[in-house]
Amino acid sequence: MKMTLIAVASTLATLSFSALAEDMPGMKMDGMEGMKMEQETKQAPVASAEGTIKAIDPAKHTVTLAHGAVPAVQWPPMTMAFAVTQDQLKGLSVGDHVSFSFKLEGGRATIVSIKK
Incomplete structure (x- = not known):
């Protein structure tokens, strides 16, 4: 019974918040025509590591x-493939x-920069 009441209360709270988020008819938006309404674009964070080239597939x-631990993305050491451009591969070899x-x-995972 207690779990049912909690579930009902949770559902009601969710519905109430959803109703508040909807457009409100008749709401005045005067004086906002000059404001920038840009959405914040989130850039993917860049992480750094060191490793050894095991294979190249142009x-x-x-x-x-094969790279060491990457704390920025909570990765343990592992061997994996990364997306890379032809230009980034110039001068690089297996090993x-x-x-x-x-x-x-x-x-x-996409390489941003890579160098010996």
């Missing part, structure tokens, strides 16, 4: 790196020790 635009930075977007 056709898939990936570089596989090279590299420093690199990357960002996570949509579940994919």
Whole structure:
């Protein structure tokens, strides 16, 4: 019975907040025409690490790196593929020790910079 009351109260609270968030007819918006109404765009954070190149796949635009722990994204040491551009791969070979930075977007790790 107690759990049912909590569930009902929680649902009512959610519905009340949803109703408050809806547009309110008749609300005046005078004097706002000159204001910037830009949405804040969140950039994916950039993390840095060091590792060794294990494979390069120019056709898939990936570089596989065995890297150490990356505290910024709470990763343990591992070997994984990162998305990379052809230009970023210039001068790099399998076996090279590299420093690199990357960002996570949509579940994919993309190299921002990489160098020996």
